[in-house]
Structure formats: structure tokens, C-alpha cells
Amino acid sequence: MDERAALADLANRLPDAGDDCAVVDDQVITTDMLHERTDFPAGTTRYTAGWRAVAASLSDVAAMGADATAAVAAYGAPTFEGDELGAFIDGAQDVCHAVGAEYVGGDLDSHDEFTVATTAIGSAAAPVRRSGASPGxxxxxxxxxxRSAAALELFDRGDADHANDLFRFEPRVRAGVALRPHATAMMDSSDGLARSLHQLAEASGCGFAIEEPLPIDAQAGTLAETEQERREFGVFFGEDFELVCTLPESAMSGARAAVPCPLHRIGTATESGVTLDGEPLPDRGYSH
Structure with a gap:
């Protein structure tokens, strides 16, 4: 099975799963695993790895509209180098501090490939789930x-400094908290915009009509050699960790005033189907 088939199978065994985090007594909790071969391109610093690994879990907390509390990481590597381990911890602590959370430790283990498993927790009395979107x-x-597609392109071109900068995204925790009173459904875009829209549509039992222009990162637009590649970077590549959400028309102005980052309207919820400029949008994105 691929990842999506495995998750679908597990959903039958774990009926409370399915959102970006599990919810237990007003607390949200999530866990992620990243591997050197698939998640950390050659040139990724240990500082960036620490930042990005913990940020991935904090992004799930953001997607629930929760305040981030703390994170831990299990660090596996063939050897433990003091400078690398220290840089990893620095990155993990700095991204936690950027969103008002604390990095509180973890575990070390020998492993044949650099691998990180992270867990983050947060709090929200009324978390935003994926299932509340309605037509209109x-x-x-x-x-x-x-942004992440641009980073990988820069890694491939040998511009590791710039690539590391792009790879260190700030989880949208503050935006998620600001959206919590307004959003009807929300998730992060780690699997790409297209796949996220399909997942939200399935969870909410509705559809989405999306229209261009989409807010493609300027660096991605510069590095893409064709319009098709630009769309691939922005719509299907994934790993951007932005928030995709729905909210009533009447809440748009209040949400934009509250959210501390750009909030772009890209479409409208419909009865069924997921389209981009009137054409079916393929359910395609990042796969582990």
C-alpha cells in the first residue's frame, strides 16, 4: 500500500484519527518522521534539519487552530557528532521559540540513516477540524x-545557503490561532495544495472551485522554467506547510484583519468536485 491507502485502512481501526492532530481533553498532539534520503537533501545543515523537523509537527498544531505548547524529537544517526547534534538542537529550539513553544528534549538512538521523529502538543478548547466546510x-x-520546491531546486543547483534559508519555514501557529474563531475547516498544505483540497473536500462532503492566479512564491516563479513547472511547484509539489482553510463570506474581512500573514482567497466551496479554472484538479501531491 502507498501512504494514502495505509491511512485509509488505519482509519477503519482508529475512528478518531483523520485530522492534522489527535485531540485529547482540549490538547492536540501529532507526530512525524523524516529521513535523510527523502526529506533532507544534500546540503541541508543540521540546524535546518532541527528547525524543519520540529516545524513540520508544529504546522499540524497550527492546522488545528491550537496554541503550540512544546515539542520533542527522537534523533537517530550512524554517529553522534557534537557540533551536528548541537546545531540540530539549536534549530529545534529556535523554531519553537518563534511560535511561543518550548523544545523540551527527546531521545537519541543509533540508526543507519539520519532520521528524526518529532512530536508536538498544543491546546485548543475548540480546535478546527477538516470536516466543517459548506458550499458557499x-x-x-x-x-x-x-517555497519548498524552490529550495530543492536551489539544493540541486548547489546554492545551499539560499536553499537552507527557504527550507526553514515558520509554522503558521499564530495564523491558525487567529483563524480559529472564523474557519469552518482547516489543514496544512504539507502534501500540496491539490491534495489538501481533495482531503478537505472528502472530509467535509463538498467540493471546491479554485481560480488562478494563485499565490505562487516569487522564488518558485523565478526558478520555474515553464508555466507548467511553475504550477507544478505551487499546486502539486507540497511541503510548503501553509494553512488551507474555509470560512464564511461574512468572516473574510475579520479574518484578514486578525491573521498576521497574507491570507489569499483562492476560490469557493461548492456542492461537489475539485476544479481549477473550471477544469478537474487532479488529486496529486507529495507521497511518502
Whole structure:
């Protein structure tokens, strides 16, 4: 099975799963695993790895509209180098502090490949789930799309300094908290905009009509050699960790005033189907 088939199978065994985090007594909790071969391109610093690994879990907390509390990481590597381990911890602590959380430790283990498993927790009395969108709701996304695709392109070109800068995204925790009173459904875009829209549509039992122009990151637009590649970077590549949400038309102005980053309207919730400029949008994105 691929990841999506495995998750679908597990959903039958774990009926409370399915959102970005599990919810237990007003607390949200999530866990992620990242591997050197698939998640940390050559040139990724240990500082960036620490930042990005913990940020991925904090992004799930953001997607629930929760305040971030703390994170831990299990660090596995063939050897333990003091400078690398220290840089990893620095990155993990700095991204936690950027969103008002604390990095509180973890575990070390020998492993044949650099691998990190992270867990983050947060709090929200009324977390935002994926299942509340209704036809007529506005569909919005924070920030820009294609940042991680641009980073990988720069890693491939040998511009590791710039690539590391792009790879260190700030989880949208403050935006998620600001959206919590307004959003009807929300998730992060780690699997790409297209796949996120399909997942939200399935969870909410509705559809989405999306329209261009989309907020493609300027760096992604510069590095893409064709319009098709630009769309691939922004719509299908994934790993951007922006928030994709729906909210009533009447809440748009209040949400934009409250959210501390750009909030772009990209479409409208419909009865069924997921389209981009009137054409079916393929359910395609990042796969582990």
C-alpha cells in the first residue's frame, strides 16, 4: 500500500484519527518522521534539519487552530557528532521559540540513516477540524506556495545557503490561532495544495472551485522554467506547510484583519468536485 491507502485502512481501526492532530481533553498532539534520503537533501545543515523537523509537527498544531505548547524529537544517526547534534538542537529550539513553544528534549538512538521523529502538543478548547466546510464558504490559503520546491531546486543547483534559508519555514501557529474563531475547516498544505483540497473536500462532503492566479512564491516563479513547472511547484509539489482553510463570506474581512500573514482567497466551496479554472484538479501531491 502507498501512504494514502495505509491511512485509509488505519482509519477503519482508529475512528478518531483523520485530522492534522489527535485531540485529547482540549490538547492536540501529532507526530512525524523524516529521513535523510527523502526529506533532507544534500546540503541541508543540521540546524535546518532541527528547525524543519520540529516545524513540520508544529504546522499540524497550527492546522488545528491550537496554541503550540512544546515539542520533542527522537534523533537517530550512524554517529553522534557534537557540533551536528548541537546545531540540530539549536534549530529545534529556535523554531519553537518563534511560535511561543518550548523544545523540551527527546531521545537519541543509533540508526543507519539520519532520521528524526518529532512530536508536538498544543491546546485548543475548540480546535478546527477538516470536516466543517459548506458550499458557499470562501477557500483561502496563507502565505505563498512553492517555497519548498524552490529550495530543492536551489539544493540541486548547489546554492545551499539560499536553499537552507527557504527550507526553514515558520509554522503558521499564530495564523491558525487567529483563524480559529472564523474557519469552518482547516489543514496544512504539507502534501500540496491539490491534495489538501481533495482531503478537505472528502472530509467535509463538498467540493471546491479554485481560480488562478494563485499565490505562487516569487522564488518558485523565478526558478520555474515553464508555466507548467511553475504550477507544478505551487499546486502539486507540497511541503510548503501553509494553512488551507474555509470560512464564511461574512468572516473574510475579520479574518484578514486578525491573521498576521497574507491570507489569499483562492476560490469557493461548492456542492461537489475539485476544479481549477473550471477544469478537474487532479488529486496529486507529495507521497511518502
Amino acid at each position: 464558504d470562501a477557500v483561502c490559503v496563507t502565505g505563498t506556495l512553492g
